[in-house]
Ligand code: IMP
């Protein structure tokens with residue numbers, strides 16, 4: 001069985017290739033290293049969709065940096081947000097006085113990150129910023145702009161590189177558009 005035979009009937013097309021991902025990751029990591037140089041930075045991975053992006057980005061940061069992990073309520077097997085954000089797993093360490101950078105896979109309605117940004121600013125973080133691999137601005141429900149973004153994408157449901165549909169496809173090495181018949 002070739003590397004991707006198991007999912008090729010479910011995928012409409014590749015949206016962002018491995019090559020594009022790798023070169024954008026190099027640029028983003030260089031920018032973050034420059035912007036946060038000399039600052040007490042903690043990068044917070046928003047589980048689980050961000051785990052691949054987070055790891056690839058984190059290992060490219062060329063300065064001292066801490067990491068932490070949080071988890072919010074997910075979409076379950078639906079492709080639309082319920083609009084309610086719940087914190088399922090909090091960060092392990094206090095963020096007071098630290099520069100927080102949330103690492104997100106995709107910003108859709110913006111509800112998750114808008115909730116998290118407010119919550120962590122209230123904890124006394126020195127700054128709270130957001131990096132997202134993908135941005136789907138067409139679906140925004142709240143006014144939220146990521147501070148750093150990998151790729152702006154059209155309003156289509158994507159999987160791979162950490163992103164799932166019903167917990168599947170996270171291990172695809174590139175960002176792909178899922179066929180509509182898979183989830184409709
Ligand atoms: P928001 O609160 O609506 O911005 O939701 C963001 C979260 O929804 C992301 O972190 C993803 O986990 C999930 N999500 C949104 N759009 C997609 C998609 O196209 N594919 C997979 N997950 C998505």
Ligand code: MG
Nearest residue numbers: 046049050105
């Ligand atoms: Mg996510």
